[in-house]
Amino acid sequence: MNALDVTMDETGADERRIGGVLMEMKNITLRFGGVKAITDISFDIREGEIRAIIGPNGAGKSSMLNVISGFYVPQEGEVWFRGKRRPQMKPYEVAQQGIARTFQNIALFEGMSVLDNIMTGRLTLMKTGLWSQALWWGRAQAEEVEHRAKVERIIDFLEIQHIRKTPVGRLPYGLKKRVELARALATEPKLLLLDEPMAGMNVEEKEDMCRFILDTNDEFGTTIALIEHDMGVVMDLSDRVVVMDYGKKIGDGTPDEIRSNKAVIDAYLGVQHD
Amino acid sequence: MLPDQLVFAMEVTLNGLMAGVMYALVALGFVLIFKASGIFNYAQGVLALFAALTLVGLQNGQIPFAHLINAAFGTDLHSFGWTLPAALAIALTALVMVGLAWAIERLILKHLVNQEPIILFMATIGLAYFLEGLGDVMWGADIKTLDVGLPQGISEGIEAVTAEWFGYGFFIDRLDIVATLVAAALVAALTLFSQYTKYGRALRAVADDHQAALSVGISLRFVWVLVWSIAGFVALIAGIMWGAKSGVQFSLSLIALKALPVLMLGGFTSIPGAIVGGLIIGMGEKLFEFFAGPLIGGATENWFAYVLALLFLVFRPQGLFGERIIERV
Ligand SMILES: Nc1ncnc2c1ncn2[C@@H]1O[C@H](COP(=O)(O)OP(=O)(O)O)[C@@H](O)[C@H]1O
Ligand SMILES: [Mg+2]
Numbered sequence: 001m002n003a004l005d006v007t008m009d010e011t012g013a014d015e016r017r018i019g020g021v022l023m024e025m026k027n028i029t030l031r032f033g034g035v036k037a038i039t040d041i042s043f044d045i046r047e048g049e050i051r052a053i054i055g056p057n058g059a060g061k062s063s064m065l066n067v068i069s070g071f072y073v074p075q076e077g078e079v080w081f082r083g084k085r086r087p088q089m090k091p092y093e094v095a096q097q098g099i100a101r102t103f104q105n106i107a108l109f110e111g112m113s114v115l116d117n118i119m120t121g122r123l124t125l126m127k128t129g130l131w132s133q134a135l136w137w138g139r140a141q142a143e144e145v146e147h148r149a150k151v152e153r154i155i156d157f158l159e160i161q162h163i164r165k166t167p168v169g170r171l172p173y174g175l176k177k178r179v180e181l182a183r184a185l186a187t188e189p190k191l192l193l194l195d196e197p198m199a200g201m202n203v204e205e206k207e208d209m210c211r212f213i214l215d216t217n218d219e220f221g222t223t224i225a226l227i228e229h230d231m232g233v234v235m236d237l238s239d240r241v242v243v244m245d246y247g248k249k250i251g252d253g254t255p256d257e258i259r260s261n262k263a264v265i266d267a268y269l270g271v272q273h274d
Numbered sequence: 275m276l277p278d279q280l281v282f283a284m285e286v287t288l289n290g291l292m293a294g295v296m297y298a299l300v301a302l303g304f305v306l307i308f309k310a311s312g313i314f315n316y317a318q319g320v321l322a323l324f325a326a327l328t329l330v331g332l333q334n335g336q337i338p339f340a341h342l343i344n345a346a347f348g349t350d351l352h353s354f355g356w357t358l359p360a361a362l363a364i365a366l367t368a369l370v371m372v373g374l375a376w377a378i379e380r381l382i383l384k385h386l387v388n389q390e391p392i393i394l395f396m397a398t399i400g401l402a403y404f405l406e407g408l409g410d411v412m413w414g415a416d417i418k419t420l421d422v423g424l425p426q427g428i429s430e431g432i433e434a435v436t437a438e439w440f441g442y443g444f445f446i447d448r449l450d451i452v453a454t455l456v457a458a459a460l461v462a463a464l465t466l467f468s469q470y471t472k473y474g475r476a477l478r479a480v481a482d483d484h485q486a487a488l489s490v491g492i493s494l495r496f497v498w499v500l501v502w503s504i505a506g507f508v509a510l511i512a513g514i515m516w517g518a519k520s521g522v523q524f525s526l527s528l529i530a531l532k533a534l535p536v537l538m539l540g541g542f543t544s545i546p547g548a549i550v551g552g553l554i555i556g557m558g559e560k561l562f563e564f565f566a567g568p569l570i571g572g573a574t575e576n577w578f579a580y581v582l583a584l585l586f587l588v589f590r591p592q593g594l595f596g597e598r599i600i601e602r603v
Contacts, residue, residue, distance in 0.1 A: 069489070095491035107486035109479055120479045124491035126472045140471075187490055 018239060019047035021083075022223050023068065023191060028077035030063055037063040038074065039247045045191065050217055051225045052234045054258075055244035056267065061227045062104050064244070065193050068225070069101045070094035082190075096124050100189035102180040104196050104227075110169040114179050117168055118154060121186025122147040151186055157219075158182050158212055174205040181212065185220075192216065194226040198233060206233065213237060231268075235259070243267070278442070285436075285444045286564045287557055292450035294556020295457045299512040300533040301540065301548035302461070303505040309481040309543050310501040311383075313394045317402035319530020321371075321506055324409045326513030326522040328370050330420050331413040333363035338412045360422035364510070371506030372499075379499045387494075406527060415524065420517035424452050453515040460511055461549060464504070473500060481543075535583035541593025550594060555579045 023045040030038040037060045045051045053061045066072040068079070070091040079086045081097065089097075100121075109117050126143060155161055158178055163171060168179060177197060184192055197213065198206045210233060216222050228234050234241060235255040243251035243258060245267040251258050258264055303318040331338060335354035343351055358366070382397055425448040432451075433443035468474035479487040480497040488494065516526055536555050540547025559578040567574050586593065 071485075071488070090493070091488040092491050092493045095489055101489050103485065103489070107483050107489065109482035109486055111482050112478065116475075120475060120487075120490050120492075123472050123476055123479070183486075183490065 017048040017221060021045070022047040022081070024080040025064075025068070026078040026080065028064070028067055028074045028079075030060070030067060030072055030074045036247050038067070040076075041244070041247075041249045042077075043242050043249065043252055045223060045225055046240075048217070048221055048223055049239040050213070050237055051223075052238035052241045053225065053227045053244060054229070054231070054234055054241060055250075058246075059244040060247040061244055062195055065101065065195050065225070065227060068094075068191075069099055069193055095187065098188075098190035099193065100184035100187045100191075101193035102177070102184055102195055102197060104199070106173075106176050106180055108168045108176060108180055108183070111167065113165050113167055114160060114171070114182075115151065115155070115164045117179055118151050118182045118186045119147065121183045122151065125188070154182050154185050157215070158185075159208075174201050177201070177209070178212070181209075181216075185216065185222075188220075189222060192222050192224045194224065196227050196229065198228060198230060206230070210237060281440045281442050283561065283564060284440075285442075285446075286560050288444065288446060289450070290557035290560030291553050292447070292454055292556070293560065294553040295450070295454050296512065296516060296529060296552070297532050297536045297555055298549045298552025299457055299460075299508060299515070300529055301536040301552050302464075302545065303508040303512070304533055304537055305540075305543060305545055305548045306464075306501055306505050306508065310477060311394075311480075311498055312391055313383075313398060314391070314542075315505070316395065316398040316530070317405060318505065318509060318533065319527040320402040320405045320409075321374075321509035322513040322516065322529070323522070323524065323526040324374070324405050324513075325367055325371055325506065325510035326420060326517040326526060327409045327413045327418070329363055329367040329422075329510070329514065330418045330517070330522050332366050332370075333358050333360065333422070336413060341414060342411060364422065364514070367510055368507055371510055372503045375499050375502030375506050378502055379495060383498055384495065402527070406524065410524075417521045417523040418517075420514065420522050422514060422518065424449055424514075424518050426518075447519075449515070449519055453519075456511060456515070457549075460508065461545070464545070477501060532579055535579040537593070538583035539586050539594055541595045544593065544595035547593055547595035555582065558582055 021044045024042075025044070026042050028038050028041050029036070041060075041064070053064060055061055063072060067074050070089045070093065073088060081099075095101075109120065112120075126147060155164060158181065160175065160178055160182065163175060163179075168176065171179065181194070181197065184194075194213070198209050201209065213224060213226070214237065217224055226237070228237075238255060240254055241251070241258045242249060243261070243264045250267055251261045251264045253261070300318055300322060303321065304315060307313055307315045307318070330336070335356040335358070337343070337351050337354060340351050343349060378401065382401065383394075386394055386397055427448055429446050429448045429451060432446045437443035466474075468478055476487070476492045476497055477500060479490070479492055480494060484494060487497075512529075513522070513526065516529065532555070533552075536548065536551040538551075539554060540549070540551025559575045562578045563572070563574045
């Protein structure tokens with residue numbers, strides 16, 4: 001099954017696509033020395049939905065994303081993915097399971113071009129091994145062409161044709177974020193984790209990014225969990241929202257439910273955030 | 275006809291360039307590992323020694339640890355009594371180097387993830403002495419001749435041609451010419467590998483950003499085994515060339531020290547830098563000895579490379595090809 005082959009008409013934009021539970025976090029607790037970054041949090045992510053995680057700075061949102069992607073190992077709790085309890089995994093193993101991510105502070109291959117950056121997303125999907133690559137040049141070539149075609153479609157999709165060959169180190173911040181999204185999409189993820197995809201962007205860039213996130217969800221059926229500060233954006237994008245404060249979960253529900261949640265309102269009025 | 279002095283200088287330059295190829299080969303191994311993992315691998319020179327010892331041992335059917343076994347059990351074992359074809363022995367040695375890379379990752383690197391660079395550096399110093407000792411115990415400390423059928427002696431063709439052109443025949447070692455060609459082929463192969471294969475791409479990705487590499491599903495440990503294997507293979511080539519030239523002996527590990535000024539010149543992360551740096555040092559020290567040696571009492575080859583590197587450190591600390599580092603404030 002190839003997510004990128006799904007076209008717009010096959011999945012009607014209106015027909016909502018939310019299915020069963022894809023990922024479930026059960027009683028996660030994460031400590032750094034004496035600091036409790038996450039305290040006994042449980043929530044789930046359903047297939048096909050856009051799930052937002054919000055909360056003031058230092059609430060533990062990034063830590064939660066890092067637990068999901070295997071970068072942090074929680075002291076307590078269980079992670080369930082596709083109905084199975086996930087054993088402790090290295091970040092690269094999590095990625096190979098179909099969970100892609102972007103980073104709050106952008107992690108791109110600064111020395112490579114945009115195209116090469118996105119191509120790295122295809123690496124673990126490439127089948128030809130080292131020897132066959134050396135010996136069967138033709139077959140390796142054919143595979144390369146196939147992967148290139150997929151990557152070109154992502155480039156078109158995210159409207160970054162004009163910077164395909166540009167070294168990433170030279171790009172402005174907003175475009176870097178877009179390239180990072182492109183690289184994550186190139187892995188054809190089941191679940192996409194976005195850590196503040198719109199932070200530091202101007203209004204126009206934010207609108208573009210919103211559109212890309214919605215389109216990704218719509219066209220490829222990708223499940224998305226994202227962290228975002230801008231409440232307006234969150235309310236527009238997400239199907240359900242988890243609210244964190246000081247490492248605890250203080251709210252969980254639809255945007256409407258969250259808007260009228262007393263604890264959430266207090267947390268947001270009581271704490272200064274950017 | 276050119277003036278004599280100039281013709282001699284040309285010969286010296288050529289010889290220097292070829293000596294530089296050796297330095298470049300060792301420096302190349304350094305750069306590969308440093309780029310991928312930020313580890314300054316002090317053991318790179320010893321890897322070349324170990325590879326050469328293993329190659330000779332395998333080729334001549336030497337029994338590893340024979341001394342030890344004989345001492346412990348009162349036996350008198352020395353040889354399996356075979357002589358392997360050179361190509362087979364080289365292939366087997368390459369496999370041994372891959373095994374060694376795997377063992378190094380398992381036994382050392384795995385336990386030192388996220389440690390300070392200085393700790394990793396100390397670990398490679400330990401590794402260097404361990405490997406030197408292991409090579410000694412496994413294959414014996416005597417100087418060995420390495421013969422894999424590379425051409426030896428002065429190239430008569432070049433001597434004849436230059437005699438015709440300049441009225442003076444250049445003495446160029448055939449082995450040096452072969453070493454240069456092999457090194458060029460090696461660099462070309464490495465470049466193709468890193469640009470066009472998926473493992474090469476993974477390697478570049480890890481060299482660029484660990485977090486990002488993990489996030490697209492690349493195993494850092496796999497890449498480290500890979501890069502140490504490649505460094506081991508480069509060491510094997512260096513060991514073959516050096517061993518064929520001056521015999522396999524423990525002083526071989528000292529060429530690693532010459533690689534240090536090469537790296538300061540070329541930059542620690544640049545493959546072209548390692549090559550060009552090696553050539554400059556090789557050529558520079560031969561030319562300096564030729565022109566200035568007689569004036570200041572000779573033996574300048576012992577220190578010239580280091581002084582040149584020092585000058586570079588003062589005026590261009592990032593090396594020839596390294597990127598300028600500007601501290602963020
Ligand atoms: N790698 C780490 N080492 C130590 N403390 C950390 C680390 N990552 C996060 N923390 C701490 O965990 C808490 C939550 O941080 P974070 O998850 O980044 O919050 P958020 O993304 O909601 O702003 C903070 O107190 C932060 O200092
Ligand atoms: Mg954060």
